[in-house]
Amino acid sequence: MTLPEATPRATDVHELDEDHSSTSKTGPFIVGAVMLVIGIILLIQTFRIPGEGFDPQGPRFFPLCIVLAWLLLSVIYLATHIGKIIRTGKGEAAEKFSxxxxxxxxxxxxxxxxxxxxxxxxxxxxxxxxxxxxxxxxxxxxxxxxxxxxxxxxxxxxxxxxxxxxxxxxxxxxx
Incomplete structure (x- = not known):
């Protein structure tokens, strides 16, 4: 009596794989730009919150911290993709939005x-x-x-x- 093969054959494995990546250079930039625009809008709205200054007990402090973190992450996201294109000449492979x-x-x-x-x-x-x-x-x-x-x-x-x-x-x- 022979035991069934424990490891799948190479052709079986590749048949199950699906290509979920896209090589679009503009996709990550669009996402980054939208994130940056949303951050700028949120920053403007934060300054419109009634109150004086940015005292930690005031109504503007926490929203300002969150918005600044959002903007920082947006800039880092865009810089990462720009750096990848400068280094390799190709865009970062992004997952298809299915x-x-x-x-x-x-x-x-x-x-x-x-x-x-x-x-x-x-x-x-x-x-x-x-x-x-x-x-x-x-x-x-x-x-x-x-x-x-x-x-x-x-x-x-x-x-x-x-x-x-x-x-x-x-x-x-x-x-």
Missing amino acids: RMVPAAILVISLVVYALVLDSLGYLIATALFFVAAARVLGSRNWARDITVGVLLSAIVYFSFTQALGVRLPEGILGF
Whole structure:
């Protein structure tokens, strides 16, 4: 009796491989430019926050730190791709964006979440968003999705409202 081969043949392995890379030189630059533009818009909006100065207890300090980190990472991202082209003459291989529909649905879900947050309240809106996001990302277990969504939103809500004293939208539940 002979044992089956433990290692696959070379032809079998290559048949399973799919090419998920793209050699587009413009793709990374477009992403980097969009990130940079978003960072600049966020920086302008940060300066429009009412308040004086950038005191650590003030309303502008934390948003400014986040925006500056965003801008720094955007510049590093662009510089990395520029350096790669200068050194090798080729662009960085980027992964093809083949999951456009789920990404678009997640963005739409976030917009809907932001729109219903005040009217439904944090608990309900966040639980619904968690369930929707899990479904879009491929989960097919309703019981787990609902349980995790409700528990996570409740833990975050009560942590913020009770432990930290931060008011989150109450919505239709009223607490």
